[in-house]
Amino acid sequence: xxxxxxxxxxxxxxxxxxxxxxxxxxxxxxxxxxxxxxxxxxxxxxxxxxxxxxxxxxxxxxxxxxxxxxxxxxxxxxxxxxxxxxxxxxxxxxxxxxxxxxxxxxxxxxxxxxxxxxxxxxxxxxxxxxxxxxxxxxxxxxxxxxxxxxxxxxxxxxxxxxxxxxxxxxxxxxxxxxxxxxxxxxxxxxxxxxxxxxxxxxxxxxxxxxxxxxxxxxxxxxxxxxxxxxxxxxxxxxxxxxxxxxxxxxxxxxxxxxxxxxxxxxxxxxxxxxxxxxxxxxxxxxxxxxxxxxxxxxxxxxxxxxxxxxxxxxxxxxxxxxxxxxxxxxxxxxxxxxxxxxxxxxxxxxxxxxxxxxxxxxxxxxxxxxxxxxxxxxxxxxxxxxxxxxxxxxxxxxxxxxxxxxxxxxxxxxxxxxxxxxxxxxxxxxxxxxxxxxxxxxxxxxxxxxxxxx
Amino acid sequence: xxxxxxxxxxxxxxxxxxxxxxxxxxxxxxxxxxxxxxxxxxxxxxxxxxxxxxxxxxxxxxxxxxxxxxxxxxxxxxxxxxxxxxxxxxxxxxxxxxxxxxxxxxxxxxxxxxxxxxxxxxxxxxxxxxxxxxxxxxxxxxxxxxxxxxxxxxxxxxxxxxxxxxxxxxxxxxxxxxxxxxxxxxxxxxxxxxxxxxxxxxxxxxxxxxxxxxxxxxxxxxxxxxxxxxxxxxxxxxxxxxxxxxxxxxxxxxxxxxxxxxxxxxxxxxxxxxxxxxxxxxxxxxxxxxxxxxxxxxxxxxxxxxxxxxxxxxxxxx
Numbered sequence: 001x002x003x004x005x006x007x008x009x010x011x012x013x014x015x016x017x018x019x020x021x022x023x024x025x026x027x028x029x030x031x032x033x034x035x036x037x038x039x040x041x042x043x044x045x046x047x048x049x050x051x052x053x054x055x056x057x058x059x060x061x062x063x064x065x066x067x068x069x070x071x072x073x074x075x076x077x078x079x080x081x082x083x084x085x086x087x088x089x090x091x092x093x094x095x096x097x098x099x100x101x102x103x104x105x106x107x108x109x110x111x112x113x114x115x116x117x118x119x120x121x122x123x124x125x126x127x128x129x130x131x132x133x134x135x136x137x138x139x140x141x142x143x144x145x146x147x148x149x150x151x152x153x154x155x156x157x158x159x160x161x162x163x164x165x166x167x168x169x170x171x172x173x174x175x176x177x178x179x180x181x182x183x184x185x186x187x188x189x190x191x192x193x194x195x196x197x198x199x200x201x202x203x204x205x206x207x208x209x210x211x212x213x214x215x216x217x218x219x220x221x222x223x224x225x226x227x228x229x230x231x232x233x234x235x236x237x238x239x240x241x242x243x244x245x246x247x248x249x250x251x252x253x254x255x256x257x258x259x260x261x262x263x264x265x266x267x268x269x270x271x272x273x274x275x276x277x278x279x280x281x282x283x284x285x286x287x288x289x290x291x292x293x294x295x296x297x298x299x300x301x302x303x304x305x306x307x308x309x310x311x312x313x314x315x316x317x318x319x320x321x322x323x324x325x326x327x328x329x330x331x332x333x334x335x336x337x338x339x340x341x342x343x344x345x346x347x348x349x350x351x352x353x354x355x356x357x358x359x360x361x362x363x364x365x366x367x368x369x370x371x372x373x374x375x376x377x378x379x380x381x382x383x384x385x386x387x388x389x390x391x392x393x394x395x396x397x398x399x400x401x402x403x404x405x406x407x408x409x410x411x412x413x414x415x416x417x418x419x420x421x422x423x424x425x426x427x428x429x430x431x432x433x434x435x436x437x438x439x440x441x442x443x444x445x446x447x448x449x450x451x452x453x454x
Numbered sequence: 455x456x457x458x459x460x461x462x463x464x465x466x467x468x469x470x471x472x473x474x475x476x477x478x479x480x481x482x483x484x485x486x487x488x489x490x491x492x493x494x495x496x497x498x499x500x501x502x503x504x505x506x507x508x509x510x511x512x513x514x515x516x517x518x519x520x521x522x523x524x525x526x527x528x529x530x531x532x533x534x535x536x537x538x539x540x541x542x543x544x545x546x547x548x549x550x551x552x553x554x555x556x557x558x559x560x561x562x563x564x565x566x567x568x569x570x571x572x573x574x575x576x577x578x579x580x581x582x583x584x585x586x587x588x589x590x591x592x593x594x595x596x597x598x599x600x601x602x603x604x605x606x607x608x609x610x611x612x613x614x615x616x617x618x619x620x621x622x623x624x625x626x627x628x629x630x631x632x633x634x635x636x637x638x639x640x641x642x643x644x645x646x647x648x649x650x651x652x653x654x655x656x657x658x659x660x661x662x663x664x665x666x667x668x669x670x671x672x673x674x675x676x677x678x679x680x681x682x683x684x685x686x687x688x689x690x691x692x693x694x695x696x697x698x699x700x701x702x703x704x705x706x707x708x709x710x711x712x713x714x715x716x717x718x719x720x721x722x723x724x725x726x727x728x729x730x731x732x733x734x735x736x737x738x739x740x741x742x743x744x745x746x747x748x749x750x751x752x753x754x755x756x757x758x759x760x761x762x763x764x765x766x767x768x769x770x771x772x
Contacts (some may be wrong), residue, residue, distance in 0.1 A: 184660065293572050
């Protein structure tokens with residue numbers, strides 16, 4: 001189809017100036033005056049669960065969910081069963097990814113054999129087999145000496161090491177952010193310092209080795225500040241934040257359902273806002289209210305405070321944070337429909353990511369161009385890759401949609417946004433010039449209607 | 455009394471108004487009257503079934519609820535289990551479905567996981583009373599402590615109550631705070647910093663509680679003290695150096711009780727580690743309301759069972 005009159009945001013400058021933008025094949029002309037056309041997004045951080053946890057997600061369902069979210073490239077994390085720590089598995093995963101004909105699927109391989117944190121995986125061979133980065137995500141590499149070796153080796157393999165920066169002794173058996181809300185709910189907390197300490201260690205090692213460090217899902221103001229200073233010193237480090245850490249706070253665990261930008265009341269400082277509470281110690285006047293202890297709000301790193309959310313946006317604005325990555329963590333209901341403390345960590349977020357980000361932009365918390373960059377050229381730079389010029393995404397920024405289990409193509413329905421109406425959605429996505437998701441053209445809309453009626 | 459009872463469940467008192475709390479306390483008066491009769495029984499819950507689902511060991515609270523339900527002529531069923539649901543290979547969801555199928559009117563539950571009663575209440579048609587969930591809440595304990603303190607001190611407005619001990623892991627402390635603060639009490643927390651929620655230690659408390667690590671200073675001029683049970687495994691977890699040191703530093707002794715206002719009472723939710731968090735002389739002394747708490751506990755639980763089953767405030771049929 002050919003989309004005419006749409007606004008184009010192209011941080012890489014690759015879209016040719018023509019009367020209309022061709023997305024996929026076909027010659028249907030679409031009036032795009034309310035639409036945005038952007039390069040396909042790259043997700044540096046998603047859990048596609050295959051092999052081992054196919055009840056939660058498969059490479060195919062994950063690759064199609066990614067496409068719905070505007071991600072034409074998705075990096076699969078290796079915490080599968082077995083973990084992706086061998087060249088054969090990497091190759092197999094990439095092959096399944098391309099067979100799925102959804103988003104392009106890239107493989108991030110484990111840093112250590114079996115993700116056990118004891119000995120290095122064969123990083124050079126893994127890179128040769130197609131691994132684009134290394135990570136033991138889900139947990140940090142606790143052994144500093146081993147992590148230093150990983151950074152040195154990854155340097156040779158020319159790949160970044162993506163670290164889940166968290167001091168495991170300090171975060172202990174915590175299930176949410178340690179703070180006022182965890183105190184009230186009686187849930188064991190994970191202090192912000194557990195992330196700050198691990199980031200400090202990782203930065204020291206990156207400085208010393210010159211290895212390419214990528215910090216996954218930063219969630220605290222202190223950690224972002226450390227990265228800001230390290231970058232100023234010239235340390236080779238990149239960082240990502242997730243949409244949920246940009247939109248939600250720990251008050252969601254207590255049942256609050258106001259986005260960070262809805263919680264702000266002019267003239268009130270953070271602590272004042274905390275004290276101005278309703279009878280239940282909940283912030284008054286925010287309206288939206290859900291159930292407390294909803295395991296869909298349980299995620300690692302945990303949802304943090306208002307100040308941390310603001311720091312994540314500030315990090316994006318000044319380039320301290322290079323990328324927004326979803327940390328899409330789908331789970332089958334058996335792992336979430338249990339007591340909060342027993343539930344698995346993770347939010348299924350790849351299909352709601354853009355809507356959350358656009359919400360923040362609409363509230364004036366961020367800049368649209370910067371968000372698009374953090375979804376495209378930012379992550380491309382982390383991987384040392386160029387953007388594919390024929391991966392394109394069409395966004396309807398005014399389209400309102402309700403998040404429901406049926407609406408999500410991911411097998412993971414574990415998001416606290418279920419039931420919520422969001423604004424802004426991807427309506428078409430093309431990968432390598434092929435239109436793979438289409439809710440825009442006449443034919444595509446008919447297809448969607450049929451799919452919906454099934 | 456203008457308050458109207460509208461609650462379907464009693465999960466925590468964290469969102470209760472002063473009027474609602476006072477309504478339950480007033481109802482408790484009526485229940486104590488029933489308990490003082492020669493035949494301690496009222497027909498209010500005849501034909502109703504109360505299921506006691508205790509997924510964590512408890513004798514006192516379970517027996518208290520059982521007595522309360524029987525005093526109101528309810529049928530009582532016990533569904534006890536020990537160990538976590540994971541160990542047993544039975545999920546809470548499965549248990550909820552069973553409870554639903556059993557068709558009880560009221561489920562009284564104790565569970566090791568904070569928030570578990572919310573999970574059950576969301577999925578089951580019966581009214582749910584939380585009899586203690588993890589570190590989170592023990593609303594009937596909070597209400598019975600409020601009742602006991604109100605009976606001893608009168609109006610709690612402006613009264614200063616010290617809660618000493620392992621606040622971090624204590625559902626009793628949380629429910630005491632949630633119940634006493636709306637009644638106007640001011641709360642001072644004391645105990646080792648490692649056993650305080652970090653936010654409350656550094657002044658970030660939605661309830662306006664104050665932390666004073668020095669128990670002597672905390673008790674100076676206080677109107678009452680609630681002593682929390684110290685679990686011995688806290689020492690094994692490295693949260694305190696020794697029980698001996700704890701007893702010296704935060705144990706409630708007669709000398710410390712003397713720092714409070716004349717006649718100020720001492721409470722303890724039980725079971726006690728005498729000689730650790732409380733001196734036996736204090737526990738069994740004239741200031742102790744510990745046995746009174748046990749009696750009041752039955753009456754408070756009767757009041758809640760009665761209100762949840764649709765009874766009208768302050769009229770218990772004879």
